[in-house]
Amino acid sequence: MQLSSGRDKAANLERAEALVARAASTGADLVVLPEKWNCVGGPDDYRAAAEPLPLDGNAAGGSVAAMARWARTLGVALVGGSITERREGREKLSNTSCLFDAEGALVAAYRKIHLFDVEVGGRIYRESDVEEPGAEPVAAEVEGWNVGLTVCYDVRFPELYRLLAVDGAELVTVPANFTIVTGRDHWQVLLQARAIENQLYVAAAAQIGEHAYGRSLIADPWGTVLAQAPDEETVVVAELDRARLRRIRADLPSLANRRLEATWTTSSSAGS
DSSP, rough: OOBBOOHHHHHHHHHHHHHHHHHHHHTTEEEOOOOOTOOOHHHHHHHHHBBBBOOTTTSSSHHHHHHHHHHHTTTTEEEOOEEOOOOOOOOBBBEEEEOOOOOOOOEEEEEEOOEEEEEEEEEEEGGGGGBBOOOOOOOOEETTTEEEOOOOGGGGOOOHHHHHTTTTTTTEEOOOOOOOHIIIIIIIHHHHHHHHHTTTTEEBBBBSSSSSSSSOOOEOOOOOOOEEEESSOOOOOOOHHHHHHHHHHHHTTTTTTTTOOOOOOOTTTTTT
């Protein structure tokens, strides 16, 4: 699904709930929200919107509880895009993607590994001023699919997706708030590349707005775009076909043909 989130957390939750319900009404088994769907703003906004994750999986309130309730009442698995997470004893926040099963249980949480510290289009982005990077890849099984979790800027780091694929991922989700400047040239190409090289499905749910590119999409293991969002708040739907995934992996076994022993090495005697 595709959102245009702002600083008003309550308004964002209301619009997200309506779109999750709309997605569920299509018969979807898994719904994916965009990056920071509950608040897009500046550092102070992210600190104010940040929430802890419940250690027991049962949230008392806020965005985490809302996502659990939507999943449970609508009977869908839900990748909660990402929210800013406040962790006890840590000065900085985490950009965290939560995965809920269709009973509303929190089954996995991934903290964004690659932080967006760049200058593009005359604007400087420094996510590390407020957030700390995650430490490890995360995947979990929901609705019979092995789902790998990533967030936005991660898509530029193919090694993360390869690790998820080798670990069994069949679908990788990419909630994002991609900039217009980079998005118009790189967004779709990067997503298709991650799908093709790892022979898996990619579901990318994006923000759209003044600086956000949008164009949420779902790509199959051949890199074919099965669905893409227009420039508005909306949902897009596609059917995942495991038989197609297996056939592609069998006919063009690039994952199986990897040669781990053939790696680049640096030698002090090179050129001697």
